[in-house]
Amino acid sequence: MEENTRYFSELERFEIININDGEKYNYLSNNDLVIDDEGNFKLLIINNNQSKFSFFNNSEFLEIPWEYVKKIGVRTIIVDIEDNLMKRNKL
Secondary structure (H helix, E strand, O other), rough: OOOOOOOHHHHHHOOOEEEOOOOOOEEEEOEEEEEEOOOOOOEEEEEEEOOOOOOOOEEEEEEHHHHHHHOOOEEEEEEEEOOHHHHEEOO
């Protein structure tokens, strides 16, 4: 395998950080990826629920287009996106 190759099982343990505002969005395993039919990453879906007791709350999800992912580091996924560019959805 190439040196740049990463397994998804490794990526699940990466923390997602927005360098635009310093916000941490937990680990990829607690969030999701949208992949198109050709295997290209399209979106990061971020569970923005701040409470541990989400059973009683409406969950808010943020959609971050893959173009705003700037770097996949050793233990982090770095995004650079302004708050107004993230699409918000409630479940």
